[in-house]
Amino acid sequence: MNTTIETILSHRSIRKFKDQSIDSETLNTLLNCARAASSSSNLQCVSVLRVSSEENRALLAEYAGNQAYVAGASEFLVFCADFNRHQQIVPDAKLGFIEQTLIGAVDCALMAQNCLVAAESLGLGGVYIGGLRNNPDKVSALLNLPEHVFPMFGLCLGYPDQDPGLKPRLPLELIVHEDSYQEMDKDVLAQYDDTMRNYYRERTQGKNEQSWSEQISNTVSKEARPFMMDRLNQQGFAKK
Ligand SMILES: Cc1cc2nc3c(=O)[nH]c(=O)nc-3n(C[C@H](O)[C@H](O)[C@H](O)COP(=O)(O)O)c2cc1C
Structure with a gap:
């Protein structure tokens, strides 16, 4: 066991944060850790929006299904798949393929997880916010996301003000x-x-x-954000 493995094995989501800011040097370190992640074909198709405006945080908390910690966390980052850059460099780029949606989602996840693990190694904690995808149109409008940029999920970060137990995983x-x-x-x-x-x-x-089987039964018995194809299409994703 080394400290990296200890950090990874100690992961639990944190949803209550101390009123203590993350200094800019630490935040930069976390963002550089995110940046260091592998990237499909080195496309580097991710943009990270740091939301510092209190007003926007409150709105994002609401859009995410009233998740108060989106507003209360020291930092809130929105990880977006971003092919807008590519289109600016290659104006006739062939975009809109579902493969690019997958690549964007995977690259976002790898960057965000690097960021969260690095944060946890420094005594910080966090939680992902997929709830943003309840209202991707409102989130995109609020953050001025252009075509070919899609908000995959958010990440709350801060100093933990709770100590939840580890959630057991499937063996x-x-x-x-x-x-x-x-x-x-x-x-x-x-x-x-x-x-x-x-x-x-x-x-x-x-x-x-609830058992795990009961828990997932509740989830997979409902339709999973059936509006998603339309929303992705609106932003220029998953058209073919
Ligand atoms: C992509 C993604 C989106 C998530 N979205 C939310 C969310 O919107 N709100 C929330 O409270 N937790 C969210 N979570 C956290 C999961 O509920 C949590 O990771 C899972 O229950 C396992 O618990 P643990 O992280 O404490 O081990 C999300 C996790 C992932 C990976």
């Missing part, structure tokens, strides 16, 4: 397949469901006793 037996795809071992899943039920029972003083 490796269910995630890692050797050579060919294996059928899911239902006994291993049942054990994990028990683990999660206990985790939520403890974390919510008995108010929530």
Whole structure:
């Protein structure tokens, strides 16, 4: 074990922050860590919007489904897939392919995760905000995002004012397949469901006793932001 691995294995999302700012040198370090991530074909198709205006933070918190920590975090970064730069350099660039949406989403995730791991290594904490995709049109308008720029998710960062326990993950037996795809071992899943039920029972003083299967059933039984194709198209993404 080294400190990098300890940091990664200690990850938990932080949703309550101290009223303590992140100094500019530290923030620059975190952004440089984001910048150091791998990038598909070195396209570097990500823009990061640092939202410092209190007014805009409050609006983004609302757009994200009233997630107060979007306004309360010391820093709020919006990771956007950005092919606008490419179009400026290559005016007849062939854009709008769904492959570029995938590349943009992957590059955003890699940069953001570098940023969050670096933050956690310095005693900071954070949480991603996919809730921004509840209202990508409003978010895009507020942040003046041009065509070919799409807000994938936000990231709250700050000094933790809470100490939540680690959320247990699916065991490796269910995630890692050797050579060919294996059928899911239902006994291993049942054990994990028990683990999660206990985790939520403890974390919510008995108010929530959902297993993981129940939890994901609630999520995948609903349509997943069915407006997304239209919104992506509006910004010049996923047209073909
Ligand atoms: C892309 C992405 C979007 C997320 N969006 C939200 C969000 O809008 N609000 C929130 O409270 N947590 C959000 N999360 C955090 C997850 O709920 C959290 O990572 C997951 O439950 C596992 O918990 P842990 O991070 O504490 O281990 C998001 C995570 C990811 C990766």
